Amino acid sequence: MESRIGTAVGGTAHAEPVSVPELLNRTRALCTPPLRAAVARLAAPMDTVAAYHFGWIDRNGTPVAGDGGKAVRPALALLSAQAAGAPAEAGVPGGVAVELVHNFSLLHDDLMDGDETRRHRATAWTVFGPAQAILVGDALATLGTEVLLDAATTGGASAADAARAVRLLNTASRRLIDGQAMDVAFEQRDTVTVAECLEMEGGKTAALLSAASALGAVLAGADDRAADCLQRFGEHLGLAFQAVDDLLGIWGATEVTGKPHWGDLRQRKKSLPVAAALAEGGEASRELAEQLADPQGRGEESETELAARALLIEKAGGRAWTQEEARRQHTTALAALDEVPMPDVVREHFVALAEFVVVRER
Amino acid sequence: MESRIGTAVGGTAHAEPVSVPELLNRTRALCTPPLRAAVARLAAPMDTVAAYHFGWIDRNGTPVAGDGGKAVRPALALLSAQAAGAPAEAGVPGGVAVELVHNFSLLHDDLMDGDETRRHRATAWTVFGPAQAILVGDALATLGTEVLLDAATTGGASAADAARAVRLLNTASRRLIDGQAMDVAFEQRDTVTVAECLEMEGGKTAALLSAASALGAVLAGADDRAADCLQRFGEHLGLAFQAVDDLLGIWGATEVTGKPHWGDLRQRKKSLPVAAALAEGGEASRELAEQLADPQGRGEESETELAARALLIEKAGGRAWTQEEARRQHTTALAALDEVPMPDVVREHFVALAEFVVVRER
Numbered sequence: 001m002e003s004r005i006g007t008a009v010g011g012t013a014h015a016e017p018v019s020v021p022e023l024l025n026r027t028r029a030l031c032t033p034p035l036r037a038a039v040a041r042l043a044a045p046m047d048t049v050a051a052y053h054f055g056w057i058d059r060n061g062t063p064v065a066g067d068g069g070k071a072v073r074p075a076l077a078l079l080s081a082q083a084a085g086a087p088a089e090a091g092v093p094g095g096v097a098v099e100l101v102h103n104f105s106l107l108h109d110d111l112m113d114g115d116e117t118r119r120h121r122a123t124a125w126t127v128f129g130p131a132q133a134i135l136v137g138d139a140l141a142t143l144g145t146e147v148l149l150d151a152a153t154t155g156g157a158s159a160a161d162a163a164r165a166v167r168l169l170n171t172a173s174r175r176l177i178d179g180q181a182m183d184v185a186f187e188q189r190d191t192v193t194v195a196e197c198l199e200m201e202g203g204k205t206a207a208l209l210s211a212a213s214a215l216g217a218v219l220a221g222a223d224d225r226a227a228d229c230l231q232r233f234g235e236h237l238g239l240a241f242q243a244v245d246d247l248l249g250i251w252g253a254t255e256v257t258g259k260p261h262w263g264d265l266r267q268r269k270k271s272l273p274v275a276a277a278l279a280e281g282g283e284a285s286r287e288l289a290e291q292l293a294d295p296q297g298r299g300e301e302s303e304t305e306l307a308a309r310a311l312l313i314e315k316a317g318g319r320a321w322t323q324e325e326a327r328r329q330h331t332t333a334l335a336a337l338d339e340v341p342m343p344d345v346v347r348e349h350f351v352a353l354a355e356f357v358v359v360r361e362r
Numbered sequence: 363m364e365s366r367i368g369t370a371v372g373g374t375a376h377a378e379p380v381s382v383p384e385l386l387n388r389t390r391a392l393c394t395p396p397l398r399a400a401v402a403r404l405a406a407p408m409d410t411v412a413a414y415h416f417g418w419i420d421r422n423g424t425p426v427a428g429d430g431g432k433a434v435r436p437a438l439a440l441l442s443a444q445a446a447g448a449p450a451e452a453g454v455p456g457g458v459a460v461e462l463v464h465n466f467s468l469l470h471d472d473l474m475d476g477d478e479t480r481r482h483r484a485t486a487w488t489v490f491g492p493a494q495a496i497l498v499g500d501a502l503a504t505l506g507t508e509v510l511l512d513a514a515t516t517g518g519a520s521a522a523d524a525a526r527a528v529r530l531l532n533t534a535s536r537r538l539i540d541g542q543a544m545d546v547a548f549e550q551r552d553t554v555t556v557a558e559c560l561e562m563e564g565g566k567t568a569a570l571l572s573a574a575s576a577l578g579a580v581l582a583g584a585d586d587r588a589a590d591c592l593q594r595f596g597e598h599l600g601l602a603f604q605a606v607d608d609l610l611g612i613w614g615a616t617e618v619t620g621k622p623h624w625g626d627l628r629q630r631k632k633s634l635p636v637a638a639a640l641a642e643g644g645e646a647s648r649e650l651a652e653q654l655a656d657p658q659g660r661g662e663e664s665e666t667e668l669a670a671r672a673l674l675i676e677k678a679g680g681r682a683w684t685q686e687e688a689r690r691q692h693t694t695a696l697a698a699l700d701e702v703p704m705p706d707v708v709r710e711h712f713v714a715l716a717e718f719v720v721v722r723e724r
Binding site for chain 2: 043045046108111112130131132134135137138139141142143145146149152159160162163166167170171173174177178180181182184185
């Protein structure tokens with residue numbers, strides 16, 4: 001396929017984004033209208049529940065001005081289309097589909113986990129009830145498949161490539177569900193191993209970033225080898241992303257993350273720093289294990305106690321190990337990217353986006 | 363494609379089933395092993411929850427001898443492959459996929475509706491908790507798509523036909539979800555129109571029977587016209603099936619249906635006989651409307667009061683209208699079947715199965 005990089009947006013090379021914020025803005029400009037159109041296909045009242053969940057309206061139905069989220073997943077889908085020599089637009093069905101599947105999982109996970117807020121807003125199940133959260137999650141999952149199949153009838157992809165894209169997304173959905181199943185099972189346990197934690201995070205975070213990084217390329221007809229490399233890039237980027245998330249969940253400043261102080265520790269979340277600290281086996285590690293095995297005071301720890309626990313995790317090497325793990329995964333991701341031939345400007349975008357994802361404060 | 367009817371099972375014409383029970387037995391023999399294999403791919407503990415839901419094990423994990431359900435949906439899928447001139451085996455991925463999607467919807471619906479028993483057994487969410495019911499439902503839905511895509515790699519279908527099959531199933535899933543959304547919304551209302559009731563039942567029952575009736579044919583490479591006719595056959599058969607179900611929900615003998623006496627009336631379910639009776643407008647119709655609008659005594663009606671309500675529905679013509687509707691839909695289904703050329707033995711099976719579905723006592 002002839003390379004059309006530089007003419008993808010607006011028909012001139014000048015339109016190619018020059019920064020990550022510009023890249024994300026372009027992504028939202030291309031993906032939000034078809035995402036809204038897909039959601040508008042849902043029967044009432046599911047369309048309203050979905051629009052609330054996406055942050056487009058408030059609980060009274062009044063439109064809300066929002067940035068529509070970070071849009072990292074659809075940005076990867078658009079870049080992967082460009083990597084295959086197609087315009088960014090060819091990746092749009094992939095970008096829309098990953099957003100739909102991501103939000104299907106958020107709707108169901110929030111309900112299963114009993115989470116009452118997400119990004120400072122009441123979660124959908126608390127506003128519209130559990131039945132609507134289940135229904136709308138189910139509907140978004142099927143819409144994701146529909147959008148990819150439509151790419152073959154209206155979006156310029158071949159039927160075979162649309163089917164490859166559906167398989168890619170469906171496999172990611174299965175891993176998402178497996179990851180959430182592990183997360184739910186871990187709730188009942190005092191400890192998890194680093195390997196279990198990585199497998200869970202592979203499902204909950206890496207699977208969809210992996211699919212996103214290849215979906216646009218697959219829709220644009222890329223060969224399996226290129227698609228595999230792009231998937232590996234997304235997989236390792238996802239693991240790096242989650243390692244950073246786990247660090248911020250303990251040591252991130254509340255005013256930046258928007259999450260409660262020591263929230264992950266208070267919930268006794270089985271995150272990488274904790275699993276790594278428990279695996280270390282020294283004095284701090286053993287003391288941490290004792291604290292986590294103690295059913296007393298669960299969820300009622302004081303700020304001081306939680307700060308002391310964070311220090312134990314750090315002393316047992318959990319913080320340093322996770323920082324190193326994030327760097328390792330980031331490096332492995334970039335190595336996978338190097339295996340795929342693509343226009344320089346596209347590679348630069350991928351690298352900048354990976355940096356943005358891994359080096360962040362929230 | 364060369365017709366292989368008669369050699370589909372066992373290699374001889376004698377192996378072709380000669381009765382509906384034999385047809386259903388053959389269906390279970392062909393579809394249950396791959397269905398179990400698909401479910402076994404789920405990560406623990408979801409595989410156990412699914413096996414319990416399907417009735418293969420009890421709550422302690424002990425294997426249970428069961429007939430595996432009526433298997434009408436997979437039987438339709440297998441017949442539709444034969445209608446397209448392929449062996450019944452070519453429809454197996456379709457049969458497995460519709461069972462997976464059907465059970466995804468049962469798992470989620472039972473939770474949403476708060477139903478504590480299904481076929482005399484405790485529902486999965488009451489045994490394993492709501493989170494497992496959500497997760498396993500999600501997993502079965504994705505498995506359904508996976509099984510159809512696998513048909514292209516291992517089952518002999520072309521990639522394009524597998525993609526057509528995925529679209530067929532995905533559209534049915536969307537309608538299933540829409541139907542359940544209507545059902546949930548109707549819970550808050552005193553009355554629904556006949557048209558609304560038919561639309562809801564079209565989603566909840568007819569959509570999947572419609573997809574089942576064409577999935578095998580699509581996997582076997584049937585043209586769009588044949589697939590459309592088979593879908594219409596399944597659609598009208600589904601509406602006939604649901605009309606009969608609605609009649610049995612009010613006038614079926616408890617010892618035969620296994621459902622509580624007057625259960626549908628006690629729950630004030632918006633079924634066809636009720637909607638038709640309300641639409642009639644005469645004296646009995648108005649009295650019925652008054653009773654249903656009265657919030658007093660909801661769910662606490664005596665047997666005598668419910669028997670009187672059933673009589674009101676009958677007086678207002680709701681029973682006769684629904685009986686006539688079942689006959690009408692059955693006739694329309696058979697007319698659609700007549701439009702598709704197929705071997706006589708396959709048509710006879712379709713006709714016998716349709717008769718079995720519509721003329722039943724449970």
